[in-house]
Structures are given as structure tokens and as C-alpha cells.
Amino acid sequence: MPSASSRDPSAPHPHPGLSPEATPLGPSDPPSGFVPPTWASELTACEGGWPCPSAWSPSLGVAPASKGKQGKVGTQRCRVWARSPPAPGTDPCVSLQREDRGPRQQLPCPPDALGMASGAPQQNGQTAEETPGFLDTLLRDFPAPLSPESPLPWKVPGPVLTLEEVEGELAEVAMGFLSSRSAPPPLAACLAHEAVSQLLQSDLSEFRKLPEQEEEDGDRGDRAEEKAPVTLLDAAGLARSLFDRLWQACGQWQQQVPAAARAPQRQWLVSAHAIRNARRRMEDRHVCLPAFNLLFGLEDSVDRAYFAVFDGHGGADAARYASVHVHAVAARRPELAADPAEALRAAFRRTDEMFLWKARRERLQSGTTGVCALIAGNTLHVAWLGDSQVLLVRQGQAVKLMEPHRPERQDEKDRIEALGGFVSHMDCWRVNGTLAVSRAIGDVFQKPYVSGEADAASWELTGSEEYLLLACDGFFDVVPHQEVASLVRSRLAGPPGSGLRVAEELVAAARERGSHDNITVVVVFLRDPQDLLEPEPDAPRS
Known part of the structure; x- marks a missing residue:
């Protein structure tokens, strides 16, 4: 693979949210064919020496750290996609996220990111224009299905999966692969759904491994489902079959792209930032999924977007697992349409049960708190476990939505x-x-x-709401709720494009106030950030 200095300047950057002329942060290049394998895992060096997340959410909204040489943590830059590509001349980079161990340094924003002055929802035809080019490029790079001897272009999510884990894990794999190749987000979600659903409808018996019965060691509980044999499926075989179906869908859609993948989508400006801080490991994970309906094939008239923060302890396994499965379980809950808050509560409960089985089988001891927000139409639904929190800001005032456990x-x-x-x-x-x-x-x-029982609540959105803030205790332990609005407003008053760095500013404030924990902040703007600087109609003007 050519070095950064010899890279063709006309070639597309592996991560378009970053300037192709910028100097890579590290000298190492990964093996050919490497792609980020997950939505919410650790960092590793991406193509061209850019250290980026090896685990991306469908909106590329993840900021964990990884160990490099001698166990040290490098710097990361990554982006968070809006729900649909930005208007021509702007960039989808709405977040620059950094992991380091040393004193905080200013991370320069790529010039193309600075061009996005605000996060106002915009409709544009860029998705339709980009789609044929993306499909052509992917099929040119992969002109045929993979042979049995060919390496997979992604990391296999473990040796085995239960049937209940398949949809979430494979959707993660597909979205990570497509996002790493800069697929338009709606197209990526539609392709991932098509490939995963086709695989789930096929005969999975060829991937079946022998049922596994845990030994009766007293820690399984009394429920019959915990003592029953569990059918395990070969994860590598499923991943290879998934690629074949993804390749087939790309070939079919090259002729005619489904309407859902071409339809204009609402854009969301999401600023996300996370640091490992003084801790030895990065155990936080977060997810930004504006294309919730497209990823799970939901065809009702209610638009949905999902955002979450998970704060792990005792390792990152539980946080990573929750970041993959909570929303996947919620999407299949029968209560989702009538009672989304209850669907989220049930999803937390079931994800806990699934992870406990995995933890007993694999001898995992980690856990995670979590908070998620599902915006369904004009209603906000939140669910939480532990002390990760979500805060709503309305007309410049912080509105407390929950009581941490x-x-x-x-x-x-x-x-x-x-x-x-x-x-x-x-x-x-x-x-x-x-x-x-x-x-x-x-x-x-x-x-x-x-307990694994979450609390949940719902609120109607009236249009006066400005933004949501989701964060772990590394932030809220040192930054009072009432100071959030002033911190955000002071940052928005900066140069054009300042809304992109709001989360970074908040993380820096927490660090400067003495937080030594992992810190993750996700800010979801519900209005154009520039509008937030204007006085309210009934407010006195100076």
C-alpha cells in the first residue's frame, strides 16, 4: 500500500470527512482489505495511516480508543454522518473526536468540515447522485463473490452467535463495511437491511454448531430458558454468506435502486466526542443511528432516529454488546409502534439477559450503564440504566428528564x-x-x-426544544445540568462551524474540572444551531 507521501492526490481519501491533503497522524498502514469491523469497538489505524474507529455506528458516531505499539493510545479523528448527505459544498463531518493520554491539545478541524456552517435540515439530491457511483466502485473492487479461500473484508464478530444475536451483529458488520467505503447513509442502511434479511430468511442449518449445554454450576438461575440447550451458529460462515448477499444486492441495485434508498432524508447535526482520559482503557461506546427505519425495514409513517451512550466498567464487552443489540432488539419489539418507551425498556431487559448468557459462557465480568433516546415523529422516548444521563435544553433552560440509578x-x-x-x-x-x-x-x-430493569419515559416535542445531550458520568459528575446551556451557547458564538465542536468543548470542560473517567458526550441538535443564538420572540432585546 503506498505511503501518505506517495498517495495520488486525486484519489479519494479513505474517510472523506478528512482533508485528503492533510498529513496522516501515524506512519503505519494496515493490511490490504482492512475495514472498520464494528459500530462500537476500538480504534486501529485505517488506510493511509489515519487512526480511526474500527467500530463505527451507522452514522459513524463512535469514539473509543485502541492500543497501539507498547500499549499506547494514539490520536483519533472521525466523523458523524447526518441522516442524509449534506448539501453540495458542505461536508458530512459533524464531529471530530479525539483519544489521548497526554494534556489536551487543540485538534485542527479539516478545511472541508469548517465549510458546514450550521446543521439546518436540508433536502438535496446528492444521495441519488452518489448512489450509482458508490455501487459501481464497490462492484469494481469486488467483481465477484468471495471464494472460500478469500479473506473477508471485515472482522468476524466472534466465533459463534446465537440466533437472536445474528441480526444485530450482522447489521453492525454490514454498516461498518459500507460506511468505511463512504456509502451514502440511507443507501448503507438499505443495503445492510436487504443483505441481513435475505440471510435470515435462508436455511441457517449449514451454520449450525452442536447445541451447547452449560454445566450446572449454580450460576445459571432458575429460568428454564437459561438451562435449555442453545443453538450456536458459526459466525465466520454467516459473515461470508452476508458478503455474498450484499454483493448480490449491489449488483441488482446497480440497475434500479429502491425508492427508499433514493428518497430525501432529514438531516441531523450530531456533535459527538469521547476521550479515554486518565483511565487505562476506553470502555465507553456510543451510537448515532438516524436511519433507524431503513436499517430495520420499518415502513410505517413514523420517522425514527436513535442515539445512545453506554459507559462500561470491568472491560468494554458489555458496552460494546449493548451498543449493538439494544436498538436491534427494540426494533423487533411488538410494542414499538404503540409504546416506544416500553419497547426500549424491554430491549434493555432482553439485552441484559442475552449478555448474561454470553458472559457465563465466555467468562466475562464486565457491565455497562446506558442511556438511549428514540425520537419517533414528534415524541422523544428515553430509557436508562445506571448513571449515564440524557438532558433536554428548551429555550435556553436545561430540562431534567430522568433520575440516575x-x-x-x-x-x-x-x-x-x-x-x-x-x-x-x-x-x-x-x-x-x-x-x-x-x-x-x-x-x-x-x-x-x-438490576437490569431500565426506566423509561416519553415527552412530546413542541418545536421549542433546542438539543438533546447524552453523556456518561465522567461528564455529569463534574458539570452541573444548569451550566450545560451556557457552555453550549458560548461555543456556538464562535466562528462558523462551531456547532461541530460543541461536544469537544463540553468534554474539555469536564476534563478541566477534574474528571479522570472516560468521557463521552453526544449532542443532537433539534434546531439549527445558529438559530439558538437569536433571542426568543418574547425575550427582551438589548
């Missing part, structure tokens, strides 16, 4: 003690002297004291 809450303390556990103070309040959160996905050895 902490052991010191009297109702949580009573619940834990009723189950036979205890809450003690050891530098902070902890469940059984260990965990500082009372609800989480995972934590197999702390169940049932650490």
Missing part, C-alpha cells in the same frame, strides 16, 4: 437490601462494596442486586 437512592437501597445485598460507603456509595451503580447490563456476579 445510584445505590444511595433510598428506593434503590431498599430494593438491594430486600434481595439480601447491602449498600456501603467506600469513597462513594457502592452495591455490596463494589459497584457505584445500582442498575446495569451485565455484572453477572452482582445479579440480582445490580
Whole structure:
């Protein structure tokens, strides 16, 4: 692979949100065929030496860190796609995210990112124009299905999958692959759905492995489903079959792209930033999925967009798992149309059950808190476990939407003690002297004291709302709710394009106030950021 200095300047950059003339941050190039394999995993060097996430959300909204040489963490740059490509002359880069261990340094924004002055929803025909070119390029690079000896262009999501895990894991793989090749987001979601659904409708018996029955070691619980044999499927075989179906769909759509992939989509400006900070590992994950309906083939009239933050502890496995499966489970819940909040609660519960089975089988001990927001039409639905939080800002005022789950809450303390556990103070309040959160996905050895039951709530959006902010405790432990609006407003008052860096500004504020934890912030603008600087109609003008 040619070095950065010898790269053809006319060739497209592997990540178009970054300037092709910019100097790569690292000298190493990955093996040929490497692509980011997941939506929410760790960092690794991408093509041309750019360190970028090896795990991308469907909107490329993930900012974890990875170990490089000698276990050190490098710098990352990545982007968050809006729901549809931006207007001509602008760039889809709405977030620059950075991971480092040393003192914070200013990360220069690529010139093409600075061109996006605001996040106003825009309709444009760029998706329709880009689609044929993308399909032509992909089919030129992959002129035939992969042979059995050919390496896969993505990382296989583990050795085996349960049937219930297949849709979420393969959708993640497909979206990561397509996004790494700069597929228009609506097209990527439609292609991923087509390939995954075709695979799920086929006979999966060829991928079946012998049913696995866990030994009766006393930690399986009393539920029959936990003691029943579980059919496992070969993940590598599924991934190879997925590529074949993706390749077939691209060939068919080269002649006629389905209307859903060509239709104009609402754009979302999402600013996301995350740092490992002083911790040894990056255990946070976040997801930005504006194309929720397209990815899961939902054809009703309700537009949906999904955003989430997961704050892992004891490792990143639980956070990564939740970032893949919570929304996939929610999309298939029968309550989704009539009661989306309940669908999210059920999705958290089921994801916890799925991960606990995986944790027992693979001897995993991690857990994760989580908060997610599903915007369905004009209604906001949120669900949460633990102390990750979501905040709504309306007319310049922070609106508290939730109460985090902490052991010191009297109702949580009573619940834990009723189950036979205890809450003690050891530098902070902890469940059984260990965990500082009372609800989480995972934590197999702390169940049932650490509950997997989420809380959920819904609010009607009136149009006066300005933005949502989702963040982990590394942010909210040091930045009070009432200071968020002023911090955001001060950043928006900067040069054009400042809305792209709002999350970075908030993360920096938390770090400067003494946070040593992983910090993740996702800001979802519900109005044009430039409009937020204008006084309200009934506000006095100076």
C-alpha cells in the first residue's frame, strides 16, 4: 500500500470527512482489505495511516480508543454522518473526536468540515447522485463473490452467535463495511437491511454448531430458558454468506435502486466526542443511528432516529454488546409502534439477559450503564440504566428528564437490601462494596442486586426544544445540568462551524474540572444551531 507521501492526490481519501491533503497522524498502514469491523469497538489505524474507529455506528458516531505499539493510545479523528448527505459544498463531518493520554491539545478541524456552517435540515439530491457511483466502485473492487479461500473484508464478530444475536451483529458488520467505503447513509442502511434479511430468511442449518449445554454450576438461575440447550451458529460462515448477499444486492441495485434508498432524508447535526482520559482503557461506546427505519425495514409513517451512550466498567464487552443489540432488539419489539418507551425498556431487559448468557459462557465480568433516546415523529422516548444521563435544553433552560440509578437512592437501597445485598460507603456509595451503580447490563456476579430493569419515559416535542445531550458520568459528575446551556451557547458564538465542536468543548470542560473517567458526550441538535443564538420572540432585546 503506498505511503501518505506517495498517495495520488486525486484519489479519494479513505474517510472523506478528512482533508485528503492533510498529513496522516501515524506512519503505519494496515493490511490490504482492512475495514472498520464494528459500530462500537476500538480504534486501529485505517488506510493511509489515519487512526480511526474500527467500530463505527451507522452514522459513524463512535469514539473509543485502541492500543497501539507498547500499549499506547494514539490520536483519533472521525466523523458523524447526518441522516442524509449534506448539501453540495458542505461536508458530512459533524464531529471530530479525539483519544489521548497526554494534556489536551487543540485538534485542527479539516478545511472541508469548517465549510458546514450550521446543521439546518436540508433536502438535496446528492444521495441519488452518489448512489450509482458508490455501487459501481464497490462492484469494481469486488467483481465477484468471495471464494472460500478469500479473506473477508471485515472482522468476524466472534466465533459463534446465537440466533437472536445474528441480526444485530450482522447489521453492525454490514454498516461498518459500507460506511468505511463512504456509502451514502440511507443507501448503507438499505443495503445492510436487504443483505441481513435475505440471510435470515435462508436455511441457517449449514451454520449450525452442536447445541451447547452449560454445566450446572449454580450460576445459571432458575429460568428454564437459561438451562435449555442453545443453538450456536458459526459466525465466520454467516459473515461470508452476508458478503455474498450484499454483493448480490449491489449488483441488482446497480440497475434500479429502491425508492427508499433514493428518497430525501432529514438531516441531523450530531456533535459527538469521547476521550479515554486518565483511565487505562476506553470502555465507553456510543451510537448515532438516524436511519433507524431503513436499517430495520420499518415502513410505517413514523420517522425514527436513535442515539445512545453506554459507559462500561470491568472491560468494554458489555458496552460494546449493548451498543449493538439494544436498538436491534427494540426494533423487533411488538410494542414499538404503540409504546416506544416500553419497547426500549424491554430491549434493555432482553439485552441484559442475552449478555448474561454470553458472559457465563465466555467468562466475562464486565457491565455497562446506558442511556438511549428514540425520537419517533414528534415524541422523544428515553430509557436508562445506571448513571449515564440524557438532558433536554428548551429555550435556553436545561430540562431534567430522568433520575440516575445510584445505590444511595433510598428506593434503590431498599430494593438491594430486600434481595439480601447491602449498600456501603467506600469513597462513594457502592452495591455490596463494589459497584457505584445500582442498575446495569451485565455484572453477572452482582445479579440480582445490580438490576437490569431500565426506566423509561416519553415527552412530546413542541418545536421549542433546542438539543438533546447524552453523556456518561465522567461528564455529569463534574458539570452541573444548569451550566450545560451556557457552555453550549458560548461555543456556538464562535466562528462558523462551531456547532461541530460543541461536544469537544463540553468534554474539555469536564476534563478541566477534574474528571479522570472516560468521557463521552453526544449532542443532537433539534434546531439549527445558529438559530439558538437569536433571542426568543418574547425575550427582551438589548
